[in-house]
Amino acid sequence: MADHKRIPTDDGPGLGQTPFAALSSEGLPLAPEHPVVSGVPAGVKPAGKHRGRVDILRVKAGRGGKTVTVVKNFTGIGLPEKERLAKAMQRACGTGGTVKNGQIEIQGDKRAEVARILTEANFHPVFAGG
Numbered sequence: 001m002a003d004h005k006r007i008p009t010d011d012g013p014g015l016g017q018t019p020f021a022a023l024s025s026e027g028l029p030l031a032p033e034h035p036v037v038s039g040v041p042a043g044v045k046p047a048g049k050h051r052g053r054v055d056i057l058r059v060k061a062g063r064g065g066k067t068v069t070v071v072k073n074f075t076g077i078g079l080p081e082k083e084r085l086a087k088a089m090q091r092a093c094g095t096g097g098t099v100k101n102g103q104i105e106i107q108g109d110k111r112a113e114v115a116r117i118l119t120e121a122n123f124h125p126v127f128a129g130g
Helices: 013-017 079-093 111-120
Strands: 053-059 068-072 097-100 103-107 124-127
Touching: 053 111, 068 111, 079 097, 079 103, 079 111, 111 124
Parallel strands: 053 124
Antiparallel strands: 053 068, 068 103, 097 103
């Protein structure tokens, strides 16, 4: 094994030789209480920002007679946010679901619960189809 010089990690003089040791935090603002992401504190939704129309459909065709609530026509959001929305919908509805082909699918006829969650996320849900 090679002989490496170790730096002490206790309050000894080993760490005092960095260029940052002489800096002071005096006069700097305090850190925010909540982390800020893109100008908005975490857990706070932007007030009144309309994120577009999404369609909510009840589908039975091609699913073996089972009813599925499908949410589609999202604009401007990526797969991670769709997955977070799907997770919230699954918890609120007490059912399973998935994200497929850019659409959120929730098991059962849960259109009212899905619409409430989308409204809270500042989307404009529209019941489409029959």
